[in-house]
Amino acid sequence: MLRYTLIRFAGMVGVLLAISVLTFLIMHSIPGGPFDPLKMPVSATTQKNLDAKYGFDRPLYEQYVRYMWAAVRGDLGVPFQSPGETVVGLLGRTWKVSAIIGGISLLIAYSVGMFLGFVSAVRQNTWVDHVATSFAVLGVVTPSFVVALLLILVLSLGLQLVPTGGWGDSWQQAIMPVLAFSFGLIAIVARFTRSSVIEVLRSDFVRAARAKGLSQRAVLRRHVLRNALTPVVTIAGPMFAGVITGSFFIESIFRIPGIGQYFTTSAFQRDYPMIMALTLLYAALITVVYFITDLVYAWIDPRVRVGASGTARSQ
């Protein structure tokens, strides 16, 4: 297990390095810089001084090395969008907000989604299945910002139950963002669960269990549920990384001071320190959750063992 962990960690470092190089190159290849003027051009002398101040006049490889050397010592720089704080400080205060909303949304998505998917699969091709499937399709095709606006219209302006947005004043401010965020996630989890349960229900060991006289409830609980979890767990990893890094639309519409908006604004504003930090953060998250997912596989399915080569595979 230790060897497996070390191998995976080394792989993660390699992936992050590769992503950092790629991101750095792409970032600097896009026309326009962070201090390009928006109304009138600056003087040539000013532009030259700015380039010198931020190191943009140095060769790219030197800029990269300087950045990475500082980054490994915990200094991710100062965001151009918020010069009064560090990148680490900004990530710290925004990420926890996104993580709260994303975490709650994920919990709801999995609990409600798995229930819907399970019931739908057990009552396959009945009206229960059709209703649940319709809901799932609606959840997948409806953009989150449409759901968000509808929620504002109904819950906030119509029923006056919750504020239109904001964060930090009351727990009610979390209701609409969580609902908007989880709506689509519920649908995805429900669909995956349904497919997986249907497949397991058709397997030989389930037939055998029934033939032995086990009740439907016992078959579902002891044999179907656990075996159907693998695909659902598979999507949990990237879904987790996606939700706890927030959503640009949800955060803008509900005025949530989360990290999601910065994925978009950093690109538009050429905020190089933030672009690098967010990309590396997301990449690190993905690699860590994939690692945890592999461990969970091994726990769910005893046939899966963590191999000496550093991968989880079926035996």
Added chain:
Amino acid sequence: MKRHTLTSRREFLRLVAIGATGSAVSLLAAPVALATPPRSTERAATIALAGIELSQSVTLPDDAAPLDQQVLRYMIKEDRYIASGIGGYNVMWDLRGMLFESLTAYTNDWDYEKGMADSWEVSPDGTVYTYHINPGLTWSDGRPITADDYVNHYKILLDPKNATDVAWYFYPIVNGEEINHGTAEIDSLGAKALDANTLEVTLKEPTPYWNHFMAYGDPRPYAKHLWDQFGDTYYTTLDSTATSGYWKITDWTKGKGIVAEARNDYKGNWPGYLQRIEFPFGDPTTHFAAYQRGETDIVGDIPAPGDIAAIKSDSTLSQEMYTWPNWTDWYLLFHTQDGPYKDLRVRQAVSHCVDREAICNGPLKDLGVPSYTVIPPGFPGNQVDNPEMRTIQNFDPDVARKLLADAGYPNGQGFPEMDLWIRGTGGAIVTQQAAAESIQAMLKDILGIRVNLRPEDARIYMGALGKYQIGITLLSWAFDFTDPVNMVAIPFRSKYPNQGGRLDWKNDEFDALVDRAGPVSDIPTRYKMFQDAEKILLQDVGAVTVYHPISHQLWKPYLKGITANKGGITQWANIKNQAPMLYIANR
């Protein structure tokens, strides 16, 4: 064998029925609720003022609510800086306008009066301005405001080491431009502190608009001692901020908002009535919903046409909306040094094929008014009522086609297909997108000229514009201060072939005229000269004006202090000296 189920059909049906009924009720409630939005005379809650010292020396108007209810909520877009200048265009404008004073202050009628300066003198030759700053003024941290703060501010903006694209405003100061280009020492700037409360500014030539400009946003000074301590991160956090006006910032939570409270130590010329101003942060597209819910008392700009339509159709909200043609031009610019638009006849053809009335009565209905001049209606020095101005760019498809044919492109044959550049992607400015699409259609239908709309990232766009690489574009210019030089000379006086201008159109007669008009202090003469320059610009088609956007604002009926100006327009403008007049009235 009996099938066991996890849940009975009856139970499931009951749950679904409850859910469906609840959803239906909610959906039905929504349009009803919108038809009767929250009564604007009610405030969402009385805002607690515990813990702040109320300014007991305030004498409120007769209809004002008690002092502890003098609280305004004003939702704004969060940005990097409170300070302008160093922040370029990444500034929280409304907050800057309300919390920082200027040497002179814009009146409701767009004249200027005393601000931080009690008085001033102008030398007989019009080049030396001497300001006497109110000696009682202090920053909100208690340090005195002195002439050094002003000098330091101008130097910061002109210093080529700093990232600011507003330095050009200060080029009229002796050595200002030279300093910014790195050819003069910073201490040679023609701005000096004669003593703690006397500021002397020496200009290169008579600049009659200078006191107008002093009332604008970017000349408002910021604390030198904060610059010395924090450098270019000053005014980015609570600790690095000190205001100059009646309100001080007492809370600044990134991502959430800023709170400002009345100062009991304010000794300036413009105390206010409001005791507390809360600036919650939010994207401008969310402000209207927040207004309906009582979470903001004022909406400075309504960007979405759908919201405007909803407001107009509501009997209560429509009474709370204020509109006026903004002092902003939207116009077409061309690459004129080579290519098809080098030919004046081609540019004239485009000018006569744009049906401004149709655009403003169609896709821009209630969003824009037709523009036949670059000096907008109501702006000092405008000649909107001069019938000659209409004929220069009148819509006449037959004339347009003839001109294009005479230029060698009958029905657009042989005319190269080009991109019509638009600054910004995502259709963020709705009027721009709609106008561009209309112009695209008109060019094709009337002249046979094909253009492809090209929304471009703002930075890439500005880079190309400054290098004169754009063939044809729809662009805007908004006023900064109320003098025609701001609408005519600054955007159109040629810099070509040097980089950094907006257009490569060059007309020596126009350039000479605006250069001569600049120092003229006699107002009628000055205005006439700029009007003549405006005619040259439009006759030579340096630009094709299209429309002026209409501003839409909302504020609650209990918010008083914003009154109609002599032009009959009731507007909230963050650079006008309106904040001290605001108060919350009794219901």
